[in-house]
Amino acid sequence: MTTSPTPSASPTPSASPTPSASPTPSSPAAPAPLTVDELVAQERRLTLRRFTYEDAWMLGSLLVELARERRSPVAIDIRRGAQQLFHCALPGSSADNDAWIDRKRRVVERYGQSSFLVGTRHRAKGTTFEESSRLDPDVYAAHGGSFPITVEGVGVIGSVTVSGLPQAEDHAMVVEALERFITA
Numbered sequence: 001m002t003t004s005p006t007p008s009a010s011p012t013p014s015a016s017p018t019p020s021a022s023p024t025p026s027s028p029a030a031p032a033p034l035t036v037d038e039l040v041a042q043e044r045r046l047t048l049r050r051f052t053y054e055d056a057w058m059l060g061s062l063l064v065e066l067a068r069e070r071r072s073p074v075a076i077d078i079r080r081g082a083q084q085l086f087h088c089a090l091p092g093s094s095a096d097n098d099a100w101i102d103r104k105r106r107v108v109e110r111y112g113q114s115s116f117l118v119g120t121r122h123r124a125k126g127t128t129f130e131e132s133s134r135l136d137p138d139v140y141a142a143h144g145g146s147f148p149i150t151v152e153g154v155g156v157i158g159s160v161t162v163s164g165l166p167q168a169e170d171h172a173m174v175v176e177a178l179e180r181f182i183t184a
Contacts, residue, residue, distance in 0.1 A: 033168070034116075034120065034168075035120075035124075036117065036120055036121055036124050039114060039116060039117040039120055040117065042114075042175055043113065043114060043117065043147075043148065043150065046147070046150070046175065046178045046179065046182065047150045047151070047152055048149065048150065048151050048152065048182065049151070049152055050151060051080065051149055051151055051157060051158070053085060055181075056078045056080065056085035056086045057085075057086060058181065058184075059078060059086070059160060059177060059178070059181050060076055060078050060085075060086030060087075060088060060160075062177045062180055062181055063076045063088075063160070063162065063173065063174070063177045064076060064088050064090070066173060066176065066177055067090050067162075067173070068090065071092075072090065072092075072164060072165055072173070073090060073091065073092025073093050073164045073165075074090055074092075074093055074097065074162050074163060074164030074165060074170070074173070075087070075088065075089045075090070075093040075097035075098055075101060075162070075163050075164060076088045076089075076090075076160075076161070076162055077098075077101045077105065077159075077160070077161045077163075078149075078158065078159070078160045078161075079105065079158045079159050079160075079161075080149070080157055080158035081157065081158060085158075090164075092164070093163075093164050097163040097164050098163075100141060100143070100145070100163040101145075101146070101161045101163045103137075103138075103139060103140055103141035103143075104141050104142075104143055104144075104145050104146035104161055104163065105146050105159045105161050106139060106140050106141075107119075107129075107140050107141065107142050107146060108146045108147070108148050108156070108159040108161075109159065110135075110140070112148060112155070112156045113148060114144070114146060114147045114148060114171065115141065115142050115143055115144060115145060115146040115147075115161075115171075116142075116143070116144030116145070116146075116147075116167060116168070116171040118142040119142030119143055119144070119167075122142065129141075129142035130142075143167040143170075144167035144168055144169075144170050144171030144172075145161055145162045145163050145165075145167060145170030145171055145174065146159050146160070146161040146174075147159065147160050147161070147171070147174045147175065147178065160174055160177075160178070161174070162174050
């Protein structure tokens with residue numbers, strides 16, 4: 001199930017993890033920095049009982065709704081294993097966002113943890129993922145925005161990824177959507 005609204009005439013790439021222009025009035029305030037322990041607790045708390053094709057559509061649609069409300073220029077991707085179950089590129093996003101999605105998703109696939117947690121762990125040790133992972137930075141990016149889809153009794157089965165905002169905001173949008181999805 002893939003959807004892709006018509007891109008705007010002049011997309012503005014904002015896929016880099018550096019801060020972008022000031023948020024729109026409808027955007028929430030930038031999230032406070034999270035510790036490794038807080039990120040680990042998020043992952044434990046956001047374990048799902050199941051994850052079906054319909055669930056992927058519902059979660060993806062929820063992310064699209066959040067992004068549209070905030071006029072966020074993001075791309076959204078949901079995968080189960082190698083299969084893409086949902087993809088949407090909103091106005092203002094670009095092909096660069098899809099490249100960031102792939103790089104962040106590969107971190108989740110390799111480590112079984114959110115891309116933000118993996119990067120935060122390296123920073124907490126006084127280094128960076130790029131310096132100490134020995135992985136190609138053109139293939140892997142430990143920047144916030146990709147989160148493992150974990151099913152109780154099964155483990156990590158896929159990922160949900162957002163790209164287009166600063167990394168902490170990409171991560172926070174995914175977490176907010178998962179929290180809403182679980183309680184719906």
